[in-house]
Each structure stands twice: as C-alpha cells, then as structure tokens.
Amino acid sequence: MALVLVTGATRGIGLELVRQLARAGHHALLGGRTARKSAAAAAHVAEALSGERHPATPAAVTPVVLDVTDPNGIEQAVRRLKDDFGKLDVLINNAAILLEEDRALSADQDDVLRKTMRTNLHGPVAVTRAVLPLMPAGGRVIMTSSGGGSMTDPIGGWAPAYCTSKAALNAATRHLAFELGSRNISVNAYCPGWTKTDMGGMSAPRTVEQAADTAVWLATAERIGTGSFYRDRMEIPW
Numbered sequence: 001m002a003l004v005l006v007t008g009a010t011r012g013i014g015l016e017l018v019r020q021l022a023r024a025g026h027h028a029l030l031g032g033r034t035a036r037k038s039a040a041a042a043a044h045v046a047e048a049l050s051g052e053r054h055p056a057t058p059a060a061v062t063p064v065v066l067d068v069t070d071p072n073g074i075e076q077a078v079r080r081l082k083d084d085f086g087k088l089d090v091l092i093n094n095a096a097i098l099l100e101e102d103r104a105l106s107a108d109q110d111d112v113l114r115k116t117m118r119t120n121l122h123g124p125v126a127v128t129r130a131v132l133p134l135m136p137a138g139g140r141v142i143m144t145s146s147g148g149g150s151m152t153d154p155i156g157g158w159a160p161a162y163c164t165s166k167a168a169l170n171a172a173t174r175h176l177a178f179e180l181g182s183r184n185i186s187v188n189a190y191c192p193g194w195t196k197t198d199m200g201g202m203s204a205p206r207t208v209e210q211a212a213d214t215a216v217w218l219a220t221a222e223r224i225g226t227g228s229f230y231r232d233r234m235e236i237p238w
C-alpha cells in the first residue's frame, strides 16, 4: 500500500485519481484548497466506494488542506503529513488553472501569465521541494502536464499562458528527475488527454477514468523509469 498525495483533488481528474487509488487499496491524501472542500470530496469518494457491490479493499482517503500557491499552507500541510504518517511515497501534482482570459501572449496579459505560472509551475515545484524530506528512496513524483505544453506538437494558438506553463513544467520535470536520481526518486510527467471536466469542458472526448489511468499506473506500477513524458501509459516526445 502506497501513501499518495494528490493536489487539486476536489473535482475533475484529481478526484478520480483519489477514487482509483483508494479503490486499489492505497491510502490517498486528498488535497484541496479549503478544509470544507477537501473534507466534502473525501467523504464523497468514501461513500462512492462503500456503495460498490464488491468493494475491492476498504477505502482510505484523508483530506489535506493544501493551496499550492500558499507557501505557509504548504509548510503546514507537510508538517501534518510528517506528524501523522512520517513519510510520503508518491506525490501527484495535479492542481492547475486555465484562465478564461488566456488568449494571447502578444496582448497585455502579464497578469494572466503570472497567475498561471504561479499555480501550474511554481505550485508543483514548491510542493515537490517541500515533501522531499518525507520521501524515501523509491519515492515518486508525477507532474500532470498537457499536450499543450509539448515542444513537438504544432502550436494551435489555444490558451498560450497555460501551454507555456505546462512546457515549463515539463522542463522542471526533467531537471528534478536529474537532481533526484541520486536519491532514487523518480519524476515523470503525463498528459491525461482532453477530458470532460470543468477545465476540459463537456465536448472533450475522454472520461476522467481514462484520464487518471496513466498517473495511477505511474504511481503504483512495480517498476518505473524517470524523466519521461507519458500519455496512455506510452512514452511521448517532449
């Protein structure tokens, strides 16, 4: 059983990650911006799992208050993890934003870029740094990226600040993988694909079940490499 922290897990893909992890018998720490939201989401998952006809294993879901843009909040959350569990096996950096006004880097949108980078790049890097003292050898960090951050795919003009933040997150993934290799901590990124959530919208072709699968695999497979980018359990180019 692994102890896995998922950030931004109050809805969408993060919530589904928690459900799949708990269902598989892991202990999922459900990160949410407020105590109310994270407790409500954890109760929702626990209830859904207990209502299954043949629950595979008892669900273990613990809410954690964690706003990835709040340095004091991150420190408090990590202190609590240390006191309550003494370690963290896996971190899934899932929290992100895509702002409605994210339209053109050539327009005066500095505030959009700053806010987006703060949540989507600085957030995951800060949370990763903070949990490292709790991570044993064999620990894993999973970054939720996007095909929008690819340096290989053609540019479509869509949400440029968001795409820039994910490209930067990909670069950070590779650097962290290099830095943490000597501690035997793996760092990988994955793209969940275009998924039906508040962020992805209802026209998206993929379900949250499909979207979460690769991160659950990266979190729990017996052997996993480091410093790579995945979609549907397959390595893809950066």
Ligand SMILES: NC(=O)c1ccc[n+]([C@@H]2O[C@H](COP(=O)([O-])OP(=O)(O)OC[C@H]3O[C@@H](n4cnc5c(N)ncnc54)[C@H](OP(=O)(O)O)[C@@H]3O)[C@@H](O)[C@H]2O)c1
Pocket (backbone or CB within 6 Å): 007, 008, 009, 010, 011, 012, 013, 014, 031, 032, 033, 034, 037, 066, 067, 068, 069, 093, 094, 095, 096, 097, 119, 123, 144, 145, 146, 147, 191, 192, 193, 194, 195, 196, 197, 198, 199, 200, 201, 204
């Ligand atoms: N959906 C897609 O098509 C798609 C495609 C590619 C990649 N992704 C990536 O997949 C991940 C999940 O996306 P999603 O579609 O599930 O998004 P979503 O439905 O918009 O949910 C985002 C989650 O992140 C949380 N969050 C936002 N800012 C936060 C902060 N500062 N601290 C902590 N939590 C915060 C939100 O919490 P609140 O409820 O408090 O707002 C919410 O739980 C993101 O990294 C996204 O970039 C999504």
